[in-house]
Amino acid sequence: ANLYLAMENNLTIIPVLNKIDLPAAQPEKYAAELASLIGGDPDDVLRVSGKTGMGVEVLLDKIVRDLPAPVGDPNAPARAMIFDSVYDTYRGVVTYVRVVDGMLHPRERIQMMSTRATHELLEIGVSSPEPTPSKGLGVGEVGYLITGVKDVRLSKVGDTVTNLAKPATESLPGYADAKPMVFSGLYPLDGTDYPVLRDALEKLMLNDAALVYEPETSAALGFGFRVGFLGLLHLEITRERLEREYNLDLISTAPNVEYEVTLEDKKVVHVTNPSEYPSGKIAEVREPMVAATILAPNEFVGAIMELCQSRRGVIGGMDYLSEDRVEIRYRLPLAEIVFDFFDILKSKTRGYGSLDWKADGEQVADLVKVDIMLQGEQVDAFSAITHREKAYAYGVMMTGKLRELIPRQQFEVPIQAAIGSRIIARESIRAIRKDVLAKCYGGDISRKRKLLEKQKEGKKRMKMVGRVEVPQEAFIAALTTDESKDKAKK
Numbered sequence: 001a002n003l004y005l006a007m008e009n010n011l012t013i014i015p016v017l018n019k020i021d022l023p024a025a026q027p028e029k030y031a032a033e034l035a036s037l038i039g040g041d042p043d044d045v046l047r048v049s050g051k052t053g054m055g056v057e058v059l060l061d062k063i064v065r066d067l068p069a070p071v072g073d074p075n076a077p078a079r080a081m082i083f084d085s086v087y088d089t090y091r092g093v094v095t096y097v098r099v100v101d102g103m104l105h106p107r108e109r110i111q112m113m114s115t116r117a118t119h120e121l122l123e124i125g126v127s128s129p130e131p132t133p134s135k136g137l138g139v140g141e142v143g144y145l146i147t148g149v150k151d152v153r154l155s156k157v158g159d160t161v162t163n164l165a166k167p168a169t170e171s172l173p174g175y176a177d178a179k180p181m182v183f184s185g186l187y188p189l190d191g192t193d194y195p196v197l198r199d200a201l202e203k204l205m206l207n208d209a210a211l212v213y214e215p216e217t218s219a220a221l222g223f224g225f226r227v228g229f230l231g232l233l234h235l236e237i238t239r240e241r242l243e244r245e246y247n248l249d250l251i252s253t254a255p256n257v258e259y260e261v262t263l264e265d266k267k268v269v270h271v272t273n274p275s276e277y278p279s280g281k282i283a284e285v286r287e288p289m290v291a292a293t294i295l296a297p298n299e300f301v302g303a304i305m306e307l308c309q310s311r312r313g314v315i316g317g318m319d320y321l322s323e324d325r326v327e328i329r330y331r332l333p334l335a336e337i338v339f340d341f342f343d344i345l346k347s348k349t350r351g352y353g354s355l356d357w358k359a360d361g362e363q364v365a366d367l368v369k370v371d372i373m374l375q376g377e378q379v380d381a382f383s384a385i386t387h388r389e390k391a392y393a394y395g396v397m398m399t400g401k402l403r404e405l406i407p408r409q410q411f412e413v414p415i416q417a418a419i420g421s422r423i424i425a426r427e428s429i430r431a432i433r434k435d436v437l438a439k440c441y442g443g444d445i446s447r448k449r450k451l452l453e454k455q456k457e458g459k460k461r462m463k464m465v466g467r468v469e470v471p472q473e474a475f476i477a478a479l480t481t482d483e484s485k486d487k488a489k490k
Helices: 002-008 027-038 056-066 191-207 232-245 298-310 341-348 388-405 445-465 472-479 482-489
Strands: 079-088 092-101 109-112 118-120 123-127 131-133 142-146 160-163 182-188 212-218 222-229 250-252 259-263 268-271 282-297 314-322 325-333 354-365 367-374 384-387 413-419 422-429
Touching: 002 027, 027 314, 079 191, 182 191, 182 212, 182 232, 191 212, 191 222, 191 232, 222 232, 232 250, 282 298, 298 314, 298 325, 298 341, 325 354, 341 354, 367 388, 384 388, 388 413, 388 422
Parallel strands: none
Antiparallel strands: 079 092, 079 160, 092 142, 109 118, 109 160, 123 131, 123 142, 182 222, 182 250, 212 222, 259 268, 259 282, 282 325, 282 354, 314 325, 367 384, 367 413, 413 422
């Protein structure tokens, strides 16, 4: 996708094959494949090994020779693009910029063009590779700015920095705010870690412009946050950073996408959480679609097409890049690929398949909300929005899983999956039964029957007033994928 984006913008492309020192490398074969993608000659593809250093000097020389020099007006009002930011405990926000026009100097007052916030430049410099203060940054130069700001939201990636005394009139073009595509609830296992999780998310937002979050409460999981991500990989990386860098134990709910629900009264509701799904009469539901490109050896074409069609995909085309490698294009619902699609693709292609996708509008779909109920009470953490054809499979899977995970009670516990008021699947956790006849060593059968009837009445009363407490371990196991469990074991 990035290659095609660069080609659409007429950028200079230098084709490079890396890791050619590996025994299984086939540079001639893949050079021809790469050349056919960009319309060049296989001899122009550079062969590089970062491990041995082979070809690195040639690559650096070619970058200097072929890539155009930065273009900008040194006398125009200063404009610099923020491309990264990090939070330093002692110095506050460290902002990395590329100057496009004008110059920036220390002790000047600068302005962020999107927020109109103003700051004094306490330090400006370059990284070579250690941060080194300088007398300023000019056109085409890349460096860092330190303003002493502690609020992570005031230094947004993609914003334009200008001089307050001589401000620019227009922000730098070409940067679009990243829109979150996948949403998941993050909850601390220990409720006292909620403030720590909030502070951690705030700091991660500093250098991750695509990350958005808002507080939410679950009756089952307590206080947490609804977090938006670019995709499943973004979700996994963010969760791993939260657990590793901030020592948090988290549980994440199944990932969802944003649905556009139109009610019969023409009111439009955007839903990112199954608990927000409207219960009134619905006219239509639109779901986000993606244009997916899959590269794989041609021996796996049948398995890939079977997988995509099972996920409601529509084929868009297929091209053979070489005699044994194929590119397959599908249009798929985003909800069908955010959970386990890539894992299954890797499994079906023995690890040789690759997936790339981009947003491709929306489409009307027959979607329903499946609720999971214990003892007649809805458990919001297990609810899901799914296609009507897959609702039954989800209900059977979740009720079966919960039957194995929830401990037996003194009374029978029904586990039901429902669409609205219609039950589509059910499992029951059998009651623990005490042997009330153990003390009877004989005697009249009516006495035994009386004891059994008394026990039956007691169980009936308990079922009417009893509540089922779902242990935390059951929530974790039910909401965790098999892959995540395998990682935890390792």
